[in-house]
């Protein structure tokens with residue numbers, strides 16, 4: 245083999261590495277203390293969000309002609325991971341620039357792109373995303389929120405649950421179903437609904453996650469929308485939806501990996517300093533090995549996330565779909581294990597508010613459930629990758 249073996253699939257470009265360093269620097273200026281303080285005081289992270297927008301990090305993957313950086317989802321995932329690794333995991337990164345930004349830039353009209361993308365890129369507007377419904381749950385084929393034609397426009401009616409960041413959002417990209425005039429069958433389609441639209445109401449859900457970003461129940465009660473609220477083609481809703489779901493999974497994997505890194509950094513720092521039995525506890529293999537395991541699991545999850553992002557950015561939606569699901573699974577598992585081990589090595593301190601480790605458990609746990617649960621990923625891999633009978 246030649247000495248010039250190509251390592252590009254396994255290393256990031258200088259540009260990507262520099263992006264990571266810059267984001268980490270900016271985020272460390274805010275840090276975990278800021279994030280937790282805002283959450284506990286019922287306040288938001290708007291200043292961090294706008295700072296990210298001003299520096300071009302939120303819009304890094306959006307097209308340049310609409311105020312973005314013209315990069316790929318791999319760049320945006322790197323931004324999301326570095327933020328989380330500094331203790332500031334921002335869920336709206338997954339939703340606003342990644343899902344909503346992708347769907348609008350790929351399928352929106354010129355007018356919709358001009359209207360929404362520049363403000364998503366600079367952070368002056370965040371867009372929430374609403375697909376989950378109380379009765380349908382993981383089975384999104386069963387959603388019942390409907391969009392009925394009303395003259396030139398639409399009337400939406402239904403209910404959504406666990407929708408992140410509605411209180412901070414200027415609009416919500418809502419997945420509803422339209423009726424096929426010929427067959428009467430319902431098909432999913434995507435609508436931008438301004439959060440101040442008449443008939444749209446939302447209520448916060450009390451969650452145990454320590455985060456300034458909250459989840460909401462959304463009541464969509466005969467909300468009237470103009471014709472141009474529909475994004476893309478009414479007949480191609482499923483394909484458009486899937487186009488947004490790959491970036492969602494890649495970003496969720498990056499989000500989880502960042503949480504895992506943060507937990508592992510804190511744990512490592514602690515075991516180097518805490519002395520029991522006359523030596524730092526990190527000298528005991530019973531303490532060091534679980535942390536080493538986490539290091540390996542996190543690196544593997546990062547690698548798979550980078551592969552998924554590279555496939556997506558190369559236009560391979562199918563390959564990216566499988567890799568993004570696997571990355572999300574691996575990252576969720578790695579984050580949960582890292583958070584659990586970080587609590588354990590802190591001993592009693594692991595459960596104190598001062599050390600803030602226990603709060604990570606729920607945040608990490610959420611990455612196993614949302615945006616797609618580990619079981620639904622295993623279902624997908626079982627049927628899609630292994631060719632087993634589809635059970636769902």
Ligand SMILES: Cc1cc2nc3c(=O)[nH]c(=O)nc-3n(C[C@H](O)[C@H](O)[C@H](O)COP(=O)(O)OP(=O)(O)OC[C@H]3O[C@@H](n4cnc5c(N)ncnc54)[C@H](O)[C@@H]3O)c2cc1C
Pocket residue numbers: 339373374375376377380381382383405406407408409459610613614615616617618619620623635636
């Ligand atoms: C913090 C957080 C933020 C969120 N933000 C958003 C958002 O912004 N927008 C949005 O639309 N949604 C959001 N969600 C919702 C999230 O996508 C759903 O919670 C998730 O898809 C699971 O759906 P569910 O909660 O209804 O669980 P259910 O579908 O009721 O599932 C419950 C359990 O049963 C398992 N299960 C269900 N069916 C099967 C099966 N066939 N085989 C094996 N196991 C199965 C699931 O894996 C899960 O463990 C968020 C959720 C959380 C926790």
